[in-house]
Amino acid sequence: MLGIDEASPVLLHVARIVEGKGHGDLVPLMRDVRRHFPDVRMLVVGTGDLEEAFRRGLAREGLDDAVRLLGRRDDVPALLAAADVLVFPSRSEGMGLVVLEAMASGLPVVAYALPAFEEFARDGDTGIFAPVGVREDLTKAVLELLGDEARRAAMGRAGRVTVAERFRWPNAAAVLAGVYEQVVAMRGSR
Template identity: 40%
Template sequence: MKKIKVMHIIGRLPVGGAENLLLTIVRNTDRNRFNLIVCCLDKEGQIAEKIRQGGIKLVCLGTTRVRHSYRKIRRLVELLRHEQIDIVHTHLYKADFWGRLVSLLYGVPVICKTEHGDVNSFKNKPFYFKAAEYLCFNKILDRLSDGIIFISEAQKKEFEGKRIKMKNSFLIHNGLDTKRFSSSNKRRSQDRSEKLSKNNIVIGVVARLSDRQKGQSCLLLAMRKIIERYPEAGLLVIGSGEDEGRLRDLSAQLGLDGSVSFLGVRDDIPELLAGMDILVQPSVSEPLGVSILEAMYSGLPVVATNVGGIPEIVRHGETGFLVPPKEPDALADSIIKLIDDPAMAREMGEKGRETVMSGFTGDIYTKTLEDLYVSLLKRKCRNRNYRYADLFEIT
């Protein structure tokens, strides 16, 4: 029977949480049931080649400028018509706006989006997208969409509390593509307690360098207290962003140049995590935190802030420690506690890996998403009597 055609639409494809989740989806989707296409509205980025390597068709429209809106709409309509898409799934705000608007106008049977940010994330968007938010366009598009997928319970409650109650909202926790991680990571994690006892300590943070959301400055302040106790401790800052220069300056002002390394964007995260002892996520806001899942799967204990969806994956005192945001002393104390007790750190790392394996893998996420696709398509076929529904078997 004919496969269900799904088009994922995203603005661009740099290294990031939403982009990596999309990569996880396309790598784990059942190709016997679904035919996937990825449409990138702007330039491709580092994730594009990985998508192509998986045998997925990738189409880049090459523009997100407002003055090119007509051209973008025309090309997207042509693509939808040519590919005969059954389901459109959008990611991030540009694709959520343009992708859903064009798909609704064209009449794509099922339209859904994954909400990757928090309810106030539109404040960082360009002016015309802020205007769209204020004019309730996104609320209208949400109501007209068949599915709004949230990545954590906290995020879902936040949106439903500040916007209209969405009957079409669904919760699917982020999943980690464990195929990216070699078995050597697990073996190397077993030696961490010995490494900690020798004071050869590597602390890491993996996040976009946007201090207002990710809180890296709090970790830099905490490092002063950590280094007073353990002078050989070092911090790896992985990622790039608008605050990189300011964070580098702060590190220098605090006298941490010899202890802090800024590594930029990396595509060898599994290997870097295998060499760390503790993963820290000092976020001010965080819908879930894919880097936390990566660290837990690698056998690392986690110290993170008690915000957003983080408590849904990090169990305080079992797989790591949760601390209030913007409190460097509390952050430092929890990190020092792990360094002081290597056996506890190793046990937390092992429990963290079990947590990911039992509920947060890419296979689990994608299977749940596939079931949702089929459910939404069945419902639309029943409600609207779409003639195309007889062309393929929905099982």
């Protein structure tokens, strides 16, 4: 895909390139990961007002050939399927939908441990979640997963199972029905 050698490890990051999404952490992370995996590639999906600054940071570290900025894409599911690890260094999220999408596609996640992920992601099971802002721990997690195909596969399976069990339509319908019942009960007590 995208002319990347099939033997090359592929990291994926999907987010707007704006303040708080962690793009500044991706530059040193890739620099350090590349020391251990020289053929690693990262695909970055998204655009935003910090895109040029991000490009300059990549150029300063000589990462132009290792990181591809893809802009907006309609084929994110295909990119998730082609990647080995989702790297998501965002420092705040309301829901973290891309993490959930990665899990649904069987892709292990390396991210900061945000409250938004506590509902569905489990550290060490569906991915590795580092303390917020500790970029070195993100790098260590990426290195661990790139070096352990069996662990990546196990985390991918666990992510798929989690999403299938917790976010199936019958479960979502039951939650919605419960909300409606609460609203009706509240209105009836007036």
